[in-house]
Amino acid sequence: MAENIYMEYQFIVEPVQPVSDILIAELGEVGFESFVEEETGVLAYIQKGDWHEDILEGVSILENTDFKISYEAKEIEQENWNATWEQNFQPILVNDVCMVRAPFHEKKEIEYDIIIEPKMSFGTGHHETTHMMLQHILHLDLEGKTVLDMGCGTGVLAILASKRGAKKIDAIDIDNWCYLNSLENVERNGIHNISVLEGDASLLDGNKYDIIIANINRNILLKDIPKYKHSLSEGGVLLVSGFYRKDLPLISEKCHELGLRIEKNIEKNNWVAAKYVF
Incomplete structure (x- = not known):
């Protein structure tokens, strides 16, 4: 079936960092949905149905002469992706x-044990x-x-929220594969209070949440933060990530306009995850 066929791009980059991070962010903006970071660069995946020959025209870092980036592309079956993932995926430990x-x-033996089989979805914790x-x-x-987990990917954030005592959780992703993968991972972890939905922020109409989690990208966040605010209970918390340190002022300005104040942000390798309160 065509939906099981992906295009795999193997990028060789010099220097590997921070070029790989910038490359992943830009590829995500043009439709690439899953990545494996390698010692020499990045493997990037996009569904064949979403791919076109000019897909890389919007990836500006490829035109930057300060970096050396080469790539090869090929079709890959879903089963081959699974083998690649199993070869590269190691457990991660958080706090x-x-x-x-x-x-x-x-x-x-650990307090929160989460089992994830991401397949083509984003969100292994790496x-x-x-x-x-x-x-x-x-x-x-x-x-x-x-709790709302917006752009849930594998469902890993929603699953941890459940294990931490959340009463009711909605996990939403616009990508069908992520939707199906989240359903599988929720069941795999024996969770019964997560509703997985396929769609975008229009599904939030009329809903209220104490906590909203959105790990997406800068442009979607800037567009949808007003919808998140409208769905946030008074005294609630908004967690956002998927953007770089340089983008934090833009995100904070949008939140401030809506009455959300920043309380804390974490930074790692130029990426940011920020906490806002209502």
Whole structure:
């Protein structure tokens, strides 16, 4: 089936950092949905149906003569992606209390054990933004709270919120593969209070949440933050990530216009995860 066919781009970059991070961010903006970081660069994946021959024209870093970037592209079947992922995916540990691992990894005695099989979805915890959002969630009081995980990817953030005591959680992603993958991972972790939905911020109409989590990208955040604010209960918390340090003033300005004040932000390798309160 065509939906199981992806285009794989192998990028060789010099220097690897920070070029790989910038490249991933720009590829995400033109439709690439999953990435594997390698010692020499990045593997990037996009569904064949979303791909076109000029897909890289909007990726400005490829034209930057200060960096050396080369690439090759090929079609890849879903099964081949799974093999690539299993070869590269190692468990991660967050704040010594939360482990994100694959089904084939040995279970450890730890407070929050999360099993994720991402397939083509974003959100294993390896990327800085996911890791920082997990850190934020570990420091929140979620007992009895209602939570929204917007752009849920694998569902890993929603799953941790449930394990931290959230009462009811909606996990939303516009990508069908992420929607299906989140359903699988929620079931895999034995969670029963997460509703996984396929769609965008229009699904928020009429809903209220104590905590809203959005790990997406700068442009979508700037567009949708007003909708998040409208769906946030008074005294609620908005966690956002998926952007660089240089973009924080833009995000904060938009939040400030809507009556949200920044309380804390975490930075890692130039990426930011910020906490705003209403």
